[in-house]
Amino acid sequence: MSEVLLELRGVETRVGRYQILHGVDFAARRGRVTMLLGRNGAGKTTTLRTIMGLWRAGAGSITFAGRRIEALGTPEIARLGIAYVPETMGIFSQLTVRENLLLATGRDGLASDRLDRLFALFPALRERYSVPAGVLSGGQKQMLAIGRAIIEPRSLLVVDEPTKGLAPHVIEVLIEVFRRLKQSETTILLVEQNFRMAVSVGDDVAVMDDGRIVHAGSMADLAADEALQHRLLGLSLAVHQ
Amino acid sequence: MRVSLENLAPKLVLPAIVLAALPIIGVSNWLVLTVAGLAMGAMLFLMAAGLTLIFGLMDVMNFAHGAFITLGAYIGITVLAPLAGWSTGHSWTLNLAAFAVALLAALVVSGAVGWGFERLIVRGVYGAPLRQILVTTGGLIVAQQLFIVLWGPNAIPLVKPPTFSGSILIGSAAIEKYRLIALALGMGAFAALTLLLNRTRIGLLVRAGVENREMVEVLGYRVRRLFIGVFIIGTALAGTGGVIWALYQELVTPQLGTEMFVLVLIILIIGGLGSIGGSLIGAMLVGLTTNYVGFLAPTISLGSNILLMVLILLWRPQGLFPVAKS
Numbered sequence: 001m002s003e004v005l006l007e008l009r010g011v012e013t014r015v016g017r018y019q020i021l022h023g024v025d026f027a028a029r030r031g032r033v034t035m036l037l038g039r040n041g042a043g044k045t046t047t048l049r050t051i052m053g054l055w056r057a058g059a060g061s062i063t064f065a066g067r068r069i070e071a072l073g074t075p076e077i078a079r080l081g082i083a084y085v086p087e088t089m090g091i092f093s094q095l096t097v098r099e100n101l102l103l104a105t106g107r108d109g110l111a112s113d114r115l116d117r118l119f120a121l122f123p124a125l126r127e128r129y130s131v132p133a134g135v136l137s138g139g140q141k142q143m144l145a146i147g148r149a150i151i152e153p154r155s156l157l158v159v160d161e162p163t164k165g166l167a168p169h170v171i172e173v174l175i176e177v178f179r180r181l182k183q184s185e186t187t188i189l190l191v192e193q194n195f196r197m198a199v200s201v202g203d204d205v206a207v208m209d210d211g212r213i214v215h216a217g218s219m220a221d222l223a224a225d226e227a228l229q230h231r232l233l234g235l236s237l238a239v240h241q
Numbered sequence: 242m243r244v245s246l247e248n249l250a251p252k253l254v255l256p257a258i259v260l261a262a263l264p265i266i267g268v269s270n271w272l273v274l275t276v277a278g279l280a281m282g283a284m285l286f287l288m289a290a291g292l293t294l295i296f297g298l299m300d301v302m303n304f305a306h307g308a309f310i311t312l313g314a315y316i317g318i319t320v321l322a323p324l325a326g327w328s329t330g331h332s333w334t335l336n337l338a339a340f341a342v343a344l345l346a347a348l349v350v351s352g353a354v355g356w357g358f359e360r361l362i363v364r365g366v367y368g369a370p371l372r373q374i375l376v377t378t379g380g381l382i383v384a385q386q387l388f389i390v391l392w393g394p395n396a397i398p399l400v401k402p403p404t405f406s407g408s409i410l411i412g413s414a415a416i417e418k419y420r421l422i423a424l425a426l427g428m429g430a431f432a433a434l435t436l437l438l439n440r441t442r443i444g445l446l447v448r449a450g451v452e453n454r455e456m457v458e459v460l461g462y463r464v465r466r467l468f469i470g471v472f473i474i475g476t477a478l479a480g481t482g483g484v485i486w487a488l489y490q491e492l493v494t495p496q497l498g499t500e501m502f503v504l505v506l507i508i509l510i511i512g513g514l515g516s517i518g519g520s521l522i523g524a525m526l527v528g529l530t531t532n533y534v535g536f537l538a539p540t541i542s543l544g545s546n547i548l549l550m551v552l553i554l555l556w557r558p559q560g561l562f563p564v565a566k567s
Contacts, residue, residue: 052459078461090456092449093565099445103460134565148460 005030005156005187006051010060011070013050020046022211023060028156031185033178033201035192035219038208039234044191045087047208048160051189052084053077065155081155087164087191089145093134097125097144100133104148118147121177139170146177156187163194175200199223207232251561254553255522255529262533272414274532280420282521282528283427284489287482288501289508289520290434291475297451297515297564299468301363302370304377306479306505307498308384309355313347313480314487314497315392318399320346328402336402343484351480352473359472367465381499388495396494399487423485430478431521438517447471451515451564507550513560522561 006028013021021043028034036044049055051062053074062070069077078084083104092100101118102110119126122143128136133144142162149157163171171194178201181188192198198205202219215222215232222228263271292306320343321328328339362380366372401419408415438444446467450457454464479498486501487493508527512519527546534545541548553561 054455054459073463074455074458075461075463078459084459086456086459090453090459092452092456094452095445095449099449102442103445103449103457103462 002029002031005065006189007063008060011050011057011062012059013046013055014058015046015055020211021050024213026206026213026216028187028189029204030187032203033182033188033190035190035198035202035205036208037198037205037233042208043211044208045160048158048191051158083149083154083157085145085149085159085162087160089141091133091141091145094132096131097129097133100144101148101151104151106152114151118151121180122147139166142166142174150181156189158189160191161193163192163197171197251557254561255525258526258529266533266536269412269414270536272411273416274536275529276416276420278529278532279525280424281531282525283424284482284486285504285508285527286427286521286524287430287478287485289505289524290517291478292505293509293512293515293517293520294447294471295475298447298454298471299367301367302373303363304374305358305380305384307502308381309351309476309479310483310498310501311388311495312354313351313483314493315388316347316350316480317343317484317487318397318493331403333404336404340402344481347480347484348477352477355476356469356473359469385495394495396492399491399493401488401491419489423489426485434517452566504546507546511550511553511560513563515564516562519560519562
């Protein structure tokens with residue numbers, strides 16, 4: 001059993017007047033891909049935003065690499081080595097692809113070996129390196145968002161629904177990218193609704209409902225148990241892609 | 242094609258107005274009024290540039306911005322008084338030295354007061370627009386009373402250095418030297434800001450922050466620290482604009498900044514909030530409209546900029562060069 005990198009215990013979050021998370025408990029283990037699944041409105045995005053400090057946890061604890069982070073600001077959390085790709089991708093549309101990537105690097109800037117590695121994963125970004133990110137297609141923007149998150153080594157990659165609204169061939173590219181990231185033992189926490197993506201890359205799974213974790217286990221076990229899928233998600237994963 | 246036309250059209254507004262005025266006004270007057278309009282625009286740009294970045298980066302509307310324009314003007318007067326030997330002599334170098342010292346003093350003092358204002362007043366009202374309006378308007382009222390306490394309620398005359406006065410003749414058109422100086426300073430400030438924003442990492446962060454502040458924080462940067470820097474630059478530029486405007490008008494009043502703030506707001510709305518290029522074009526449009534309409538139809542010149550703003554908003558409700566927020 002690999003070491004726990006990120007752990008949430010009893011996390012509660014309010015957004016405005018609404019209590020969204022009602023005591024979330026789960027862990028992401030080092031070097032593994034943890035899928036966070038659940039129906040719309042279950043609290044998946046709120047959980048990710050709470051981890052990143054974008055919304056404050058009103059109760060509970062979040063521990064990353066042995067350090068409590070729930071009281072830290074977002075920049076401090078990011079500097080601990082957590083990269084976050086939001087559902088909206090967070091691309092700076094008026095900056096070029098190069099400038100978007102540059103913002104995610106340290107003082108040394110864009111090292112050529114890292115760029116080569118990134119372009120090997122996403123060749124389209126090499127071709128569009130100097131154009132404003134706003135003119136990229138939806139798939140290319142997602143590639144840039146993920147590329148920006150992995151251009152420098154990170155301890156944890158947190159990604160919110162990367163395949164949402166993308167064409168099937170782009171989803172295949174992303175699945176391949178996450179497989180390669182998995183091979184490099186990058187720890188990933190992934191919210192995803194696409195069955196092929198979830199089964200292809202997920203090691204562990206936590207299922208949310210109404211702001212709580214209602215199931216945690218192995219992704220392979222959930223993928224094999226259609227009755228469990230129906231009970232937890234209200235439908236079979238196979239038709240939810 | 243439609244997209245490129247949409248992008249091109251706002252860029253054509255300024256040259257279209259300048260060219261349209263030529264046959265109506267006549268070459269000689271047109272040249273004088275165009276230089277006067279561009280010079281006024283350059284001075285207004287200095288006053289507006291910082292405010293547009295302050296709003297763009299943190300959604301903070303600082304209604305006390307005009308006080309920094311007035312502060313700069315008073316600092317200029319205060320510094321030029323003991324330097325009267327330099328500023329009233331007929332030596333070009335001494336005049337320039339006095340002017341430079343006044344500009345530098347206004348820049349430093351306005352920036353320093355801006356830093357204190359951000360720490361004490363603005364910091365507590367991030368994310369609360371109504372409180373921002375109340376608190377910064379309160380700051381403006383307090384500042385105006387302080388100006389009256391420190392420099393008196395009456396208008397203080399200010400004389401341009403002799404070598405900055407007078408005109409250059411181009412054909413039959415007399416172009417005021419000071420307007421050319423103001424134009425050069427405004428364009429220099431625009432070039433410096435453009436270089437800062439486009440060629441430095443800090444500038445890259447500011448541009449990114451204007452578009453999506455939250456994502457900049459997700460990448461590990463403390464946007465509030467960045468904002469303090471932008472606030473200082475914005476207030477320092479406003480103070481500098483105040484000195485240049487005061488020397489142009491040769492008069493300083495406690496209401497100077499408040500009067501200019503109305504034009505600054507029009508510039509921000511026309512140009513698009515958060516856009517430095519938009520501020521420059523907006524400022525030039527306001528300067529040119531004021532001068533052209535003032536010449537052609539003086540009775541409606543006061544309302545001409547409001548009309549300009551209304552027309553542009555009817556066409557492009559986000560302004561000419563809006564920054565896409567995400």
